[in-house]
Amino acid sequence: xxxxxxxxxxxxxxxxxxxxxxxxxxxxxxxxxxxxxxxxxxxxxxxxxxxxxxxxxxxxxxxxxxxxxxxxxxxxxxxxxxxxxxxxxxxxxxxxxxxxxxxxx
Ligand SMILES: [Zn+2]
Numbered sequence: 612x613x614x615x616x617x618x619x620x621x622x623x624x625x626x627x628x629x630x631x632x633x634x635x636x637x638x639x640x641x642x643x644x645x646x647x648x649x650x651x652x653x654x655x656x657x658x659x660x661x662x663x664x665x666x667x668x669x670x671x672x673x674x675x676x677x678x679x680x681x682x683x684x685x686x687x688x689x690x691x692x693x694x695x696x697x698x699x700x701x702x703x704x705x706x707x708x709x710x711x712x713x714x715x716x
Contacts, residue, residue, distance in 0.1 A: 624659050626667050626670065
């Protein structure tokens with residue numbers, strides 16, 4: 612059984628393509644009703660996945676898919692943060708695992 616393979620496959624909410632979860636950007640929605648970009652896919656709570664593609668982000672914004680899925684309101688600023696991460700990834704090829712979020716709470 613391909614249990615392991617399946618466990619790492621996630622679906623982009625914008626284009627519905629299935630990918631390894633490490634190739635997708637996770638947006639986490641924690642128990643504290645905090646929405647955040649979960650670069651390492653380690654945050655608890657619900658989450659959605661998005662390709663590292665501006666097209667997918669634009670689609671998600673237009674259709675409000677993330678908001679519907681997580682049942683929350685997302686600010687324009689947050690979408691721009693996501694865009695920044697996507698562009699960053701595009702330019703560097705990898706995401707730097709720096710600790711700019713502080714990692715607390
Ligand atoms: Zn996509």
